[in-house]
Amino acid sequence: MRKKPEYGLLIDYEYCTGCYACQVACAQEYQWPAGMGGMKVIEVIQKLPHDKGYISYLPFPTELCILCTPRTRKGLDPACVKHCMASCMKYGRIEELAKIMADKPRMVLWVPRSGT
Amino acid sequence: MASEQKTQIKQTTTWSAGPGCHGGCGVLAHIKDGKLVKIEGDPDHPWNQGRLCSRCLAMTQYVYHPDRLTRPLKRTGNRGQGKWKEISWDEAFDLIEEKMKNIRKEFGPESVIFSMGTGRDIGPWICMLAYAFGSPNVMFSLSGLACYSPRIAAVETVQGDYCILDAGQWFPNRYDNPRYKVPECLVIWGYNIPASCPDNVFGHWIIDLMKKGTKIITIDPRLTWFSSRAKKWLKLRPGTDGALAMGFLNVIIQEGLYDRDFVEKWTNAHHLIRTDTKKLLREADMGQEGSPENFVVWDQKREEPAVWDTKELEYKSSGVKPALEGSFNIRLDDGREILCKTVWSDFCEEVGRYPVEKVAAITWVPEKDIIEAARLYAQSKPASIHWGVPIDMTPAITPTAQAITNLWCLTGNLDVPGGNVISRFAFDAVAYALPGAKGVIKLHSKEADKKRIGADRYGPLNKFIWRAQTDLTFEQIFTGEPYPIKGMWLQTCNPLAGIGLDPKRWAEALKKLDFVAVVDLFMTPTAQLADVVLPSATFLEKDGVRTWWVPMQSINKAISVEDCKPDIEINFELAKRFDPDFRWNNIHELFDEIIKPSGMTYAELQQKGWAFPPEGHPSFPYNRFEKGLLRPDGKPGFQTPSGKVELYAVLREEWGLEPLPHYEEPPFTPVSQPELFKEFPLILSTGRRSPVFFHAEHRNIPWLREIDPDPIVEIHPETAGPLGVGKGEWVWVENWLGRGKFKAKVTIEVPPWMVMVPHGWWFPEREGAEPSLYGVWESNANLLIPMGHQGKDGLGAPIKHLLCRVYKVSKEEKDHEKET
Numbered sequence: 001m002r003k004k005p006e007y008g009l010l011i012d013y014e015y016c017t018g019c020y021a022c023q024v025a026c027a028q029e030y031q032w033p034a035g036m037g038g039m040k041v042i043e044v045i046q047k048l049p050h051d052k053g054y055i056s057y058l059p060f061p062t063e064l065c066i067l068c069t070p071r072t073r074k075g076l077d078p079a080c081v082k083h084c085m086a087s088c089m090k091y092g093r094i095e096e097l098a099k100i101m102a103d104k105p106r107m108v109l110w111v112p113r114s115g116t
Numbered sequence: 117m118a119s120e121q122k123t124q125i126k127q128t129t130t131w132s133a134g135p136g137c138h139g140g141c142g143v144l145a146h147i148k149d150g151k152l153v154k155i156e157g158d159p160d161h162p163w164n165q166g167r168l169c170s171r172c173l174a175m176t177q178y179v180y181h182p183d184r185l186t187r188p189l190k191r192t193g194n195r196g197q198g199k200w201k202e203i204s205w206d207e208a209f210d211l212i213e214e215k216m217k218n219i220r221k222e223f224g225p226e227s228v229i230f231s232m233g234t235g236r237d238i239g240p241w242i243c244m245l246a247y248a249f250g251s252p253n254v255m256f257s258l259s260g261l262a263c264y265s266p267r268i269a270a271v272e273t274v275q276g277d278y279c280i281l282d283a284g285q286w287f288p289n290r291y292d293n294p295r296y297k298v299p300e301c302l303v304i305w306g307y308n309i310p311a312s313c314p315d316n317v318f319g320h321w322i323i324d325l326m327k328k329g330t331k332i333i334t335i336d337p338r339l340t341w342f343s344s345r346a347k348k349w350l351k352l353r354p355g356t357d358g359a360l361a362m363g364f365l366n367v368i369i370q371e372g373l374y375d376r377d378f379v380e381k382w383t384n385a386h387h388l389i390r391t392d393t394k395k396l397l398r399e400a401d402m403g404q405e406g407s408p409e410n411f412v413v414w415d416q417k418r419e420e421p422a423v424w425d426t427k428e429l430e431y432k433s434s435g436v437k438p439a440l441e442g443s444f445n446i447r448l449d450d451g452r453e454i455l456c457k458t459v460w461s462d463f464c465e466e467v468g469r470y471p472v473e474k475v476a477a478i479t480w481v482p483e484k485d486i487i488e489a490a491r492l493y494a495q496s497k498p499a500s501i502h503w504g505v506p507i508d509m510t511p512a513i514t515p516t517a518q519a520i521t522n523l524w525c526l527t528g529n530l531d532v533p534g535g536n537v538i539s540r541f542a543f544d545a546v547a548y549a550l551p552g553a554k555g556v557i558k559l560h561s562k563e564a565d566k567k568r569i570g571a572d573r574y575g576p577l578n579k580f581i582w583r584a585q586t587d588l589t590f591e592q593i594f595t596g597e598p599y600p601i602k603g604m605w606l607q608t609c610n611p612l613a614g615i616g617l618d619p620k621r622w623a624e625a626l627k628k629l630d631f632v633a634v635v636d637l638f639m640t641p642t643a644q645l646a647d648v649v650l651p652s653a654t655f656l657e658k659d660g661v662r663t664w665w666v667p668m669q670s671i672n673k674a675i676s677v678e679d680c681k682p683d684i685e686i687n688f689e690l691a692k693r694f695d696p697d698f699r700w701n702n703i704h705e706l707f708d709e710i711i712k713p714s715g716m717t718y719a720e721l722q723q724k725g726w727a728f729p730p731e732g733h734p735s736f737p738y739n740r741f742e743k744g745l746l747r748p749d750g751k752p753g754f755q756t757p758s759g760k761v762e763l764y765a766v767l768r769e770e771w772g773l774e775p776l777p778h779y780e781e782p783p784f785t786p787v788s789q790p791e792l793f794k795e796f797p798l799i800l801s802t803g804r805r806s807p808v809f810f811h812a813e814h815r816n817i818p819w820l821r822e823i824d825p826d827p828i829v830e831i832h833p834e835t836a837g838p839l840g841v842g843k844g845e846w847v848w849v850e851n852w853l854g855r856g857k858f859k860a861k862v863t864i865e866v867p868p869w870m871v872m873v874p875h876g877w878w879f880p881e882r883e884g885a886e887p888s889l890y891g892v893w894e895s896n897a898n899l900l901i902p903m904g905h906q907g908k909d910g911l912g913a914p915i916k917h918l919l920c921r922v923y924k925v926s927k928e929e930k931d932h933e934k935e936t
């Protein structure tokens with residue numbers, strides 16, 4: 001039977017600044033060649049009424065994200081979470097993260113893979 | 117597991133080549149077999165708390181880049197031919213010594229210019245080398261020195277010390293320190309700070325503050341991450357910041373939102389100005405025994421003038437009740453009666469010239485927004501203003517910065533928790549000679565400084581900024597007047613691609629010189645025109661010291677890379693050869709002397725990593741002007757000629773410049789150039805930051821280039837549509853000076869009337885020899901910006917507000933490219 005996912009990444013995208021630290025942190029950790037990596041940052045620019053607009057960034061864990069098992073096993077945060085410049089990422093058990101999600105809007109919970 | 121154990125971890129500080137920034141992150145370098153295998157943010161470091169930017173996280177690709185310069189190079193062909201020979205360090209030093217000494221002998225030491233860009237930790241060592249050689253001409257190579265020193269000089273003119281946003285950076289426990297207060301409101305003025313960590317601030321501190329409730333006002337023509345989230349976003353026309361600041365002052369004074377107590381107690385608002393000469397009334401004007409350095413107020417109690425003694429910082433008579441407003445007849449030494457008015461009256465009159473309607477017309481910001489933003493700022497306690505380089509990048513930088521400085525002073529936000537806090541070098545130990553700083557590294561004599569280009573002409577350069585004026589120096593290379601320029605030493609600096617406006621003329625200038633030496637980590641378009649290129653080091657490969665500002669930190673050598681040498685070691689060796697009286701035997705001795713005011717040795721600092729000044733030290737906040745911590749004499753007040761915050765700037769008066777803040781329309785705008793505007797109907801702004809590049813650096817780092825692969829022009833959909841420009845299409849951005857090729861990002865980030873192009877683009881992957889020079893002439897924003905438009909005080913340049921037109925790259929041009 002397929003292992004059920006237990007852990008995820010919680011992103012408070014209200015504060016994600018699009019600094020790309022997470023993306024490069026992952027590339028460094030696993031020495032991915034450019035063009036590959038566990039994290040891609042996405043930009044969304046939304047036009048608003050009255051000549052305004054809103055820029056959001058969202059770190060997206062790709063097929064290559066292994067949720068940093070080698071690090072989390074040692075009790076370390078994933079490389080992307082550790083370096084996030086806006087401290088807007090959190091690693092943890094899905095249920096715990098889901099609870100935090102109930103406290104504040106503009107959050108997304110990624111569950112990129114099964115297991116730890 | 118066995119291999120894991122072999123990994124050593126070294127703590128150090130990031131201020132240098134590498135991330136390139138001016139910040140001071142604490143990092144942990146993971147070293148295995150003498151090689152860097154990984155770099156992480158130091159979780160214990162109070163600056164970044166474990167966080168780290170993309171540029172720093174890419175250090176393994178930077179340090180071991182296959183194109184990294186690892187041995188000194190000597191040119192063998194013509195300049196620009198791309199022919200080089202590797203030589204040893206001894207040969208390189210001998211060659212440079214011989215060439216430069218010859219120039220010194222024949223033309224004098226001032227004939228060699230020491231050109232720098234973002235000096236970071238290296239700035240002091242460039243000065244050290246220049247001064248050992250005997251040249252006063254250290255040049256920050258941007259036109260009008262238009263990056264930070266103008267703002268610092270302008271602020272110091274008004275209040276004697278510089279100040280910055282308070283994010284609790286003075287305390288090891290930061291935001292949790294009980295003295296600290298989170299600003300209720302923060303004005304982000306011309307800044308997209310998360311991308312750059314400029315000006316010695318960690319950009320994401322502001323995100324920390326936002327999470328703690330700080331409301332944001334942004335002043336920016338672009339929709340930025342901050343303007344998206346701001347309570348108020350003022351989308352101003354580039355270059356009109358001065359008018360907006362005057363408009364804010366107008367609202368604040370009209371509505372009585374200023375801190376009257378601060379104005380009365382700490383500013384020169386009471387001092388009298390003569391209406392005949394329009395200069396401050398001095399004690400000497402009233403009697404020959406009077407001092408020209410003392411000022412005069414009108415004592416309402418005795419109905420007579422009273423003298424403000426600037427040595428004692430008190431009135432000469434007791435119980436003076438100085439008038440804040442009004443005009444008074446004063447009898448002068450020669451018997452004449454002269455009408456004088458108070459600085460406050462004059463200041464309010466000047467501010468009164470900027471009613472909100474007028475400011476709205478100048479800035480294109482709606483009246484309502486100006487009023488609401490001014491109120492929000494003035495009514496929030498505490499409130500802070502954090503400004504960016506666009507303030508410097510206009511010829512009337514000083515009056516603009518003065519107006520903004522007056523905002524934080526008049527609202528009582530100076531040196532209070534959560535306000536604009538006075539930033540001094542940690543422990544008053546000076547390595548980096550910023551404006552106003554007096555440190556260990558200086559010229560041997562005042563005499564030698566007489567030859568410094570522009571110092572005689574521009575007050576701030578004479579008083580605060582020990583640099584050659586860039587635009588005058590540049591001209592002097594061509595004219596040879598008043599003396600010839602024969603050599604240039606370039607370090608932390610790539611003017612052809614980055615810092616040089618009118619860059620083709622920079623190439624000509626370099627070619628005119630008899631000798632050019634470049635110190636860099638990679639070959640660059642500029643280095644291609646040198647005679648010798650010396651390979652320098654990243655922050656990981658050297659020892660260094662950082663006292664700008666708090667905390668004091670050491671940079672600790674973690675690795676070595678081939679024959680690369682730290683800049684300081686290069687400069688130290690040559691300084692010894694140039695100067696028989698060179699005082700230091702080794703680098704640590706020099707560091708010891710620099711940090712001596714802290715009572716620590718360099719070895720002790722390296723042990724600790726970082727150190728915070730203790731309470732009661734002048735580099736520890738707050739309210740230092742009340743405690744007498746700012747002035748050498750220990751009296752409460754400021755280090756200005758009057759000892760006060762000068763709403764009317766005494767130094768500006770002495771320099772023959774307008775002493776009051778005001779607005780001046782920049783030289784190339786739709787308003788100042790209506791004819792040109794017909795031909796070039798878009799405002800061209802340049803220099804938006806990329807999170808993955810620092811100025812002209814990092815285009816060769818694969819992890820970073822992947823994120824920002826092309827030179828982008830941001831263009832609004834309504835503007836792009838009629839031009840037939842679609843997403844991702846290549847266009848020419850052109851004006852009367854030149855053109856550059858950029859890829860269109862059709863986006864609402866810019867208003868329809870403006871386009872934004874980034875600076876610093878060259879293509880390290882292309883041919884280095886001329887004519888290509890790594891494609892530096894293709895997408896170079898600076899081709900569209902002239903030199904020589906510095907402000908009246910030699911500072912500032914029109915970099916953010918020019919005019920241009922945009923059109924598609926034609927099919928023929930594209931085909932041509934495919935063929936070549």
Ligand code: SF4
Binds near residue numbers: 029066
């Ligand atoms: S959790 Fe680890 S593997 Fe996944 S994106 Fe983050 S750094 Fe990469």
Ligand code: SF4
Binds near residue numbers: 059
């Ligand atoms: S590091 Fe954090 S703030 Fe930066 S892009 Fe990634 S998630 Fe966003």
Ligand code: SF4
Binds near residue numbers: 130135138139170172
């Ligand atoms: S750019 Fe910012 S995060 Fe990166 S090293 Fe510099 S201060 Fe630190």
